[in-house]
Amino acid sequence: MTQQVQSDYLLSATGLNKNFGGIKAVSNAEIKVNQGSITGLIGPNGAGKTTLFNLLSNFIRPDRGQVIFDHQPIDHLQPHEIAQRGFIRTFQVARVLSKLTVLENMLLATPKQTGENFFQVWLNQSQVRQEERENKQKALGILESVGLIEKAYDYAGALSGGQRKLLEMARTLMTNPKLILLDEPAAGVNPTLINQICEHIINWNRQGITFLIIEHNMDVIMSLCNHVWVLAEGTNLADGTPEEIQTNPDVLEAYLGE
């Protein structure tokens, strides 16, 4: 991939701070994600990576700091409003609804539908049905592309852990995202499915979706990412190409004792 110009950030955060009681989970952290990139975020356990994701996507409020997405501050927005602008994230432990089918889980992610407004439903039933048909077609198309089509009418609870992670990723595509944050997409996933997930990420990226990925599996980071940020003890330790990061003595030291 060609190097993006420095200012072409889809996401940029500076001076982020979050304390939990006495613990400085995130301390004056910054991160920048180039438009069109697959950017990595690594660091030892407890480094503050998930907390940083929560701050970036406004699942928790920072004590200080600012997040700019698509050239606009998003500090004042709720996570669902941020998702409507094209910025969506997954969770370290996949959040799928076990007692709904795989297809129903996909459909829950659709942006605001006409059918949710009572009067519009009453006035325009055919438009609602048309939207529902289109969303279902879209969901089935995505499930087909990730190899989950056979499971469309199974309960999500019957999926393996890895398939649940894949479903959670597939579901983000229902909202036409510009940026997807993935929290440990390979954790607890078998090697075959990890390879498939990596291929999907590369394909989605080629279709124009930017990624920021937390991952402990260094093979995944090295094979996917254009640029990697390293957090340790809540703060920035380094950032650079995967090759630079792999040979950075400070990074190697931070991982000793892991």
Ligand SMILES: Nc1ncnc2c1ncn2[C@@H]1O[C@H](COP(=O)(O)OP(=O)(O)O)[C@@H](O)[C@H]1O
């Ligand atoms: N909701 C919370 N309440 C209290 N402490 C928290 C909370 N979330 C995270 N922490 C603490 O913040 C630090 C960073 O955690 P986390 O962001 O989950 O790290 P990572 O994802 O890099 O493993 C840890 O010390 C963790 O125990």
Ligand SMILES: [Mg+2]
């Ligand atoms: Mg984490």
